[in-house]
Amino acid sequence: xxxxxxxxxxxxxxxxxxxxxxxxxxxxxxxxxxxxxxxxxxxxxxxxxxxxxxxxxxxxxxxxxxxxxxxxxxxxxxxxxxxxxxxxxxxxxxxxxxxxxxxxxxxxxxxxxxxxxxxxxxxxxxxxxxxxxxxxxxxxxxxxxxxxxxxxxxxxxxxxxxxxxxxxx
Numbered sequence: 644x645x646x647x648x649x650x651x652x653x654x655x656x657x658x659x660x661x662x663x664x665x666x667x668x669x670x671x672x673x674x675x676x677x678x679x680x681x682x683x684x685x686x687x688x689x690x691x692x693x694x695x696x697x698x699x700x701x702x703x704x705x706x707x708x709x710x711x712x713x714x715x716x717x718x719x720x721x722x723x724x725x726x727x728x729x730x731x732x733x734x735x736x737x738x739x740x741x742x743x744x745x746x747x748x749x750x751x752x753x754x755x756x757x758x759x760x761x762x763x764x765x766x767x768x769x770x771x772x773x774x775x776x777x778x779x780x781x782x783x784x785x786x787x788x789x790x791x792x793x794x795x796x797x798x799x800x801x802x803x804x805x806x807x808x809x810x811x812x
Contacts, residue, residue, distance in 0.1 A: 747780040780805030
């Protein structure tokens with residue numbers, strides 16, 4: 644029987660490593676269409692696809708700002724590798740760093756499924772999560788944080804990605 648994919652069943656990984664303390668993830672894919680009407684026509688006769696766009700937004704509980712967020716997003720491999728680099732020595736260094744990013748990061752989404760039932764206790768077991776989707780070539784567009792009274796602080800990141808999502812059968 645099919646099972647609803649919930650946050651408790653999802654595991655988000657980059658380079659095979661789970662991303663911790665993620666609150667949510669929202670993915671949007673858009674196809675922009677042109678309008679072909681012609682002279683004397685009010686309604687379109689065709690709506691051809693002209694462009695595809697994929698975006699992803701995610702939020703994290705903020706435990707330590709330097710290590711929260713999606714890793715590898717700016718290609719440095721260091722402390723600044725979790726967001727938009729702010730450790731550059733000058734505006735010129737920062738601009739060069741942002742302009743020269745060319746690979747992006749890949750994000751994998753897994754889901755837990757029941758593998759077996761423990762014969763002794765009768766408890767359900769989930770040993771190995773199975774791949775559910777892959778998002779390739781994500782580039783960071785926005786990186787922010789919030790601090791809220793009587794709440795847990797958080798970090799938000801927005802990405803644009805290069806290819807449509809591959810849902811793994």
